[in-house]
């Protein structure tokens with residue numbers, strides 16, 4: 001049964017928390033939002049909400065859940081009519097695998113942001129990963145824009161916040177992503193643009209400038 005009250009603990013700068021916002025917007029449910037200032041985190045947050053001190057957390061009628069991937073699957077399970085996850089077990093597993101695989105592109109970007117990897121090396125290491133991402137997209141559907149084709153799913157929900165931040169760091173011009181693999185593979189390029197054009201993503205993104213300001217403050221990152 002659908003819950004009476006949902007409260008999301010959110011920080012706009014956090015890509016994991018943005019996953020939860022996108023999923024909530026996609027199912028179209030009303031929810032309350034509590035903003036947690038991660039640069040000056042209040043003590044009550046770990047004590048009362050999430051002992052790990054991380055966002056997102058979702059309070060569902062008094063039960064609090066953490067971890068973005070757990071939360072977005074829960075949102076799908078609470079509102080299954082929106083079909084953010086297909087019913088086919090294989091396709092569900094493929095979505096989970098795609099999200100897991102894509103993580104390489106984010107963990108390395110994080111290394112770059114925290115000064116452990118140059119932008120040049122990041123781009124070099126990312127190229128073969130993008131090639132595999134393109135293969136996984138084509139295996140799933142020859143046409144886009146989304147992972148499943150024209151059906152928006154948790155694969156797109158989970159990756160959109162990270163795709164945006166990768167684009168912010170690696171786009172040097174109007175031409176967009178500085179990856180050869182993206183320029184040469186239309187299905188991949190269409191997927192990346194498709195998730196970034198989705199209204200639920202656009203309405204919840206902090207914006208490139210906001211993202212740069214937050215990583216500058218937190219990690220002293222300079223482009």
Ligand SMILES: N[C@@H](CCC(=O)N[C@@H](CS)C(=O)NCC(=O)O)C(=O)O
Nearest residue numbers: 014015016038053054055056067068
């Ligand atoms: N695995 C977690 C990661 C969440 C996470 O790392 N959140 C960060 C912000 S992006 C956080 O709250 N960090 C605690 C802090 O900055 O104090 C998830 O998927 O929800």
